[in-house]
Amino acid sequence: MKTILIIVPNGGMLFEAAGIADILMRANLHLPVGVDQQRYRVSLATTQSHQVIHGQSGLNLLADFKLAELDPRAAWDTIMITGRGDSVEEGNMVIDFIKLAAPQARRVVSVCGAAMLLAEAGLLDGRRATTHWRLLENLQSSYPRIRVEGGPLYIQDGEIWTSGGVSSGFDLTLALVEEDFGFSVARDIAQDMVMYLRRPGGQMQFSRFQLQAASDAGPIAELQCWIREHLADDLAVEKLADRVAMSPRNFTRVFTRETGVPPARYVAEARLAAARERLEQSHDTLERIAQVTGFGSSINLRRSFERQLHLTPGEYRQRFHCKKLA
Template sequence: MKKILIIVPDGGMLFESAGIADILMHANQLHPEGLDRPRYHIDIATTQPHQVIHGQSGLNLLADHRIHELDPRAPLDTIIITGRGQTEQEGTAVVDWLRLAAPHARRIASVCGGAMLLAQSGLLNGRRATTHWKLLETLQVAFPEVRVEGGPLYIQDGHIWTSGGVTSGFDLTLALVEEDYGFSLARDVAQDLVMYLRRPGGQLQFSRYSLRQNSGSGPINALQTWILENIAADLCVEKLAERVAMSPRNFTRVFTRETGASPARYVAEARLAAARQQLEQTADTLDKIAAQTGFGSSINLRRIFEKQLHLTPGEYRQRFHCRKMA
């Protein structure tokens, strides 16, 4: 029997931890014949001095343990951290306990902002990792020794697993079940719970397209606005530099410093964002969208989508289009 400890900081989304526990418990209930004991024993631990975990929805969860009462040297199969907590003190309590417990656990995993605590404990040093797309840049800046990746729903690097935001923890949990007991059990759990064992679309977590916007009022800020309004124009570095009366070399240096992205990368992100928006909100053909967003042809549009988002424009539209799309 594998002992699983789920650490749930206060003030988060409780369905993350509840969903993970339900997936593991369902794995216990399927094909029980021949089992002398359940596959998983699951405990919930809180970071609070009491056993009530308050969720951001107003609902509460009763924990089995308070983390400060647990012996970190006790052997565990898997430790799962479902968030980073609301206060620095709460996060530090988890990190301090985790540093002591890590050598005694076979596997450690995080969901969403829990990756920040794994990084703080040093467990992600030199490893590939992911987190919620809103925290990717924060994780990379705060912990440059971590190899942060923004695409996958979850990443396994040795015995450390990290997952993206919210429901990606369910994908990770099914992967843990598959690693522990094989494909057939994980598939049966997924089918019973009406889940994908592996989601279509390259297992990608989709961020909202929020382009970096310089907060000032200088020429670079004005140029960013012009780019977004003229996305189909010739946006090569030379043309953009000319608009702000700079040499291409100096323009690239200044633009990158003020926006955090090179001109070429910013244009590419802007065009991809514009194409995603049109696929979501219009019924325009792919050729028309490609022309309006600077990709030129539907072939180029498809190539960029497959490279960046791991699915075709048509698949993206099917997943994200407005129900009352014109």
Template sequence: MHHFLIIVPDMSILFEATGIADILSQANRVLESAGDEPAYSYELVSCDDNHIVRGRSGLTVLAENTLEELGTDNQYDTLLVTSRGSGSAQQDRVADWLRQAAPNAKRIVSICGGAFLLAKAGLLDGRKATTHWQRLDKLQQAYPRVDVQRGPIYVQDGHIWSSAGISAGFDLILAIIEQDCGTAIARQVAQNFVMYLRRPGGQMQFSEAILPSDEDGGLIADLERWIQEDLSRDLSVEALANKAAMSPRNFSRVFTREAGMPPARFVEEQRLAAARVMLEQSALNIDVIAQKTGFGNGLNLRRVFERRLQLAPTDYRARFGSLHLA
């Protein structure tokens, strides 16, 4: 059983902590429906001397424990900090607790600004880490011994994980579930919440394509990552089957069973999602986007957009593109 101690500093965005708890709870339900034992338990912990945590929205949650009530010499499975917190006194108190408790923790996680508290505790010295894209420079300047990663939405360095802005923490938690319970369970959790197990088209903050996880998730999971690395390459069923060292027929059967959709559909989903990101967040020419995402040319891209989204790429950009591109 993996127990998550979810540390929620005052004036946090509460949806981080409650969303993570819901995802872990859903993982337990998926495991139980498959006849397995639940894998997760969790508790919310406040950082002040009372159990009430105030959120930025004005809402509050009631934590099961406070840091003062928990000993730093206990054995912890996963310590998770959801934000930077409010005020230097609270930040110092949390960082000091983390510094003392960290040697007894199997896994340590920060969400968004929580990386600042891990860094303040010295836990990120010499390690790769990330935070919200707006705070990357500040993290690097304040803690020069941290190897700040400016692209990925989450980073794992040994037993320490960190994520970018708020919702990126959900991607991180899904990756942890995949590591703990396997790809099939993590995928089912993601599907139940209408989330991507790995964001198609990329996991780079605010813009570009993502670097897939290096965790070993089996042949099909590894192949999915290989697909995402370069959407412009030949991704026909025959090419993918050759990569997997299978016959096309057997490969299609195995891939569909593991991925929940045929390989051609999976590839199209990845390419479509990547093209949408580029249309939303770049000024690249339509033909260039089509080439980068494997559609070949603008005509093919347009056909897929109109079939799947009932919009031409130019109309999609006009409707959903970033304001600074207008």
């Protein structure tokens, strides 16, 4: 029997835990004859002092266990954590548990922001990992020993698995099933549940870079607004530095300090964000979009999209175009 413990912190999206449990239970129905002893047995644990897990939707789940009452040294096959929780105390409870439980478990898995708890527990040091795209920079800056990757929906590094935001936990769970029972079982589950076994687009999170405003009102904040309104201009660092009457070296230092990113990256991300928005909300040709967003040509636009999103602009438009414009 493969025992799966899903730790569900309070206040999250309950469909993460419920969906993962459904996939694992569906796997039991597809197991070939003779492997019944390897079936999954799934248990939910809550970080609360009661067994009711409150979701942000207002719905509730009834947990099998209270985490505080479980022996962390019990031999679980796989331990999965589906979020960070509502409080520091709640997170610390999970961290303390997982530090003791991880050595006995065959696999430890995080979904969405739970990667922050694995990081704090030291389980991700020296490993590749991912999390929800909104938390990627926080994860990397807070835990520099982790090799954070922002693209994949999930990453396996040895016995530790991490996944991106929310539904990417389902992709990861199918991968766990495939590792345990092979391609055919995972494929059958995906077909039964009308899911992708392998999502198109390189299994990427379609993250949006946070174009963070400067920390203080002033020349840099004004320059950011100007950049977004003049994406087709020459936005080389030297040109931008001249605009705020600074040397290129000092400008780069000040801009990075106030916005958190170097100016060249800010420009690149601002152009990509603008191109994505036009693909989503207009019928403009690719050549026109490339011109007004500073890529210069549809070839450059395509190269950027394939490098950053693993999709062509046309494929991106097909997937995310606003239906009201159709």
